[in-house]
Structure formats: structure tokens, C-alpha cells
Amino acid sequence: MTSEDAAVLDDPVGESLRGHHSALARRLGRAATYVPDVASFSAVPPTADSADWADLARLLGQGAFADMFSCPATPPPDWEPVFVLEGRQMIWPGDRPAQARAALDTGVIELDTADVPDMLDLVARTRPGPFWPRTHELGTYLGIRDNGRLVAMVGERLRPPGWTEISAVCTAPEARGQGHAVRLVSALVARVLSRNESPFLHVAETNTAAIALYERLGFESRKQVTFRGFRTP
Template identity: 50%
Template sequence: MLKNPVWAALAGPQACFAEAAGDAARYSPEIAPFAALRDPADPAAWRDLATITDVAVLTGPSITPPTGWETTEVLAGVQMIGQSMTGVDDPDAVVLTEADVPEMLELVARAQPGPFRKRTVDLGRHLGIRDDDGRLVAMAGERFRLPGWTEVSAVCTDPEFRGKGLGARLTLAVAAGILARGELPFLHTVHDNEDAIRLYGRLGFEHSGDVVFASFRRTATS
């Protein structure tokens, strides 16, 4: 399941966010750029994917497209799981809602945590920390939700406020909410972000496998 988390999410707890066809599914583009196949090695699943989109971002241990699709970008990443960690609530964290989306998008533009769109907040609980002037300066939230697991995502801090531990605090606070539901947290980060990998390790996350985030484009109508 964790080897194909987007499929497990879109075919399970987050089916309400899915545009699906046979053995393929994707999130609404306003929510996230990700799509998934029940079995990425099955050409029939790619044919199903072609009925709902001409471009797709998939994640998994390794993905090779069939004839009719080309790889346009591959980003190496790691998956980490919090199977034995303890979350910590943060008294300064505030729950972010749809009303906060403009500020969240501005923070994402400054901090560049990865894909975050105007309806990503719909996927789960997001928490933020504001400075003394009320400006949103750090946030973290939930993204992929599968049976028994929820991903911690969108962990980011305004460049002016880095080095204060805000990202770590919010990661632990989001994890605390996941654990309180009886689920386990997991997350992804890029392979060469050694600082983030070390930080998540100190917070109790353990490496569970290497993954790729790969973008594909359809090149044929068949």
C-alpha cells in the first residue's frame, strides 16, 4: 500500500476527490497534480489513464511508461514512516481553513515546499504559526490518506523565520492529530534534501524506501 500511496488513497479514503477510469485515477487539478495506476506495469492501466488526462505525475519505487507515453521529469525521493514516533501538540499552532488559502499560497511561493494548490487544504488538517503581526510564517498539513496511514506534507517555513524549529514543531503537531485518529504518519522528501531527512529522523521518522516522483506525457492517441 505504501509503495503505491496515491492509488491507495484515491481508491480508498480519498475516493471522493478522484476522477477515475478503470485502473487509473487522479486528483482534481485544483487539489493536486498526482495520478495513480492500480499496477504501473500494466499497459491497460495506462490506457485507462489516457482517458482522463494527457499528463500525469506518478509516485512509486520505479515507474516505466509503455509505448505512447514519455517521461518528462524524474525526481528521486525517499519515503519515511512514523511507526514508532510520538506526536506533540503545539499551543501556538492554529488550524488553517479555506479562508487562509491565499496566505498559504503566498507562503508556498516563498518557501517552495512542493506541489500545493488552492484546494489542497481540502485533503486534511493543516496547521500554521503566525508571527507577532499575524502573518503566516510556517505551516504543515495532511495530504495522501490511505487505510491506516496519513501523509504529512506542505511542511514549510518563511525564509526569514527558518532556524527556529517551526517546521519541526508543526510536523510533530500534525503527526499528533494523525496518531490521535489511530492512524500512522508518513512523509516524502527529495533524496538530496539531507537536512530534512536528518530532521525527520530526529523527530522519529524512519526510512522505509526510495521512491520517484515522475512526470509523464502522452505522445500517442492509441
């Protein structure tokens, strides 16, 4: 992996909306966002001008939430700040193979549309990050059930060229401490690598336990990022 290969990770939302997720995108000029109920992320170029922000406002509507993810561009003063969160972008080293057993873990199942109510229930109880009724359309989601109940999950989110973001890593409180997150992330890493893509992820800087877990699994920190959200005028 070279620095050029990873450059697309500087604009993961924009690269995804222009590429792999173009069928899930709404676009106006150089502004883009996901269709409703898939994701709340929006993108403008790093060098966005007033016309780009005006186009995004028209896409989203008046007084709407604009989740700018890690976009460094600064909106006009009449865009109300909603949140700021410091985070970290982590990547899977190109020379590190996935553990072979992860791809053969029979306790891990692939989730589909029929599982969405259970996925939404698990997300509501664990709050791993934004997840909507159509978020599962972004990619593959894997889960673990205990006596029929979904107790752990992981999925694919942003898809810039050559990369797949691992997201929605969550385990029900009553099922923690059993290694479910390790099994699920390892299984998904194996799947991503099998199609010659590289896994990456984002984590809040204050979530030291998750950072330590991802480092044990083999991820390395690439850079610090700042997640920001705004309200359109």
C-alpha cells in the first residue's frame, strides 16, 4: 500500500458517493449526500466555495442536518454548528493477511433485509453510531445470534476506491466479554481482503478500549480526524 493508494481516505464520503455508492447518492453541482434512510453523510470539495454550500443546502433542505463527517471545508457563518468530535482513522496494513480461521467461523451469519428490525433494535441499545433503516444497503453486514436474538453485529459503510470501511461494531450488554467483536471484525476483514480491497475504520479518540482492540487485531492509525455536523440555514 502506498500513500497514493490511501489518499482517497482523505475524502472517504465524497469518494464513495462518486464511485461505489453512486446509486445511493443525491448530487447537485459538486455537492453530494446519501439518499434518505441510508446515511446522513454529505460531502463538498475541500476547496468548497459558497456555491457548493448553497447546492448542498438545496439538496438537504432548510434547517436540515448536514453530517460532514471528516470534511475539512468550513461552511458559511449561517450554518449552525451541531457537534464536533475528535476521532482517528485506522487502516489495515497491506502486508498483513487476515487470519484464515476468521473466514470459516460458522457462528457468524450474514444479515439481510429481513434482519433489519433486529439490527435497529441492537443499534438502539448499543449506539455504535449513525444507523438508519436502509444503512444495510451500503454493504455486507455480519452478525451473531444467541438463542435467536441478534447480540452482535458489524458491517461495511464507506467504500472509496480500493477500500472498505468497517463500521457498526456493536455487542449487546448481556453478551459482552465473549469475543464477539473480535470474531465479527476478523470475519469481515477476511471478506474485504478476499476481494482485493483494504479495510479501514474510524473511531472516536476517547474510545480507548476500541482503539486498543483494533490495534490488537492488526489495524494501525493513519491520521487524526475531526467529525463535524451542522444545520443548514
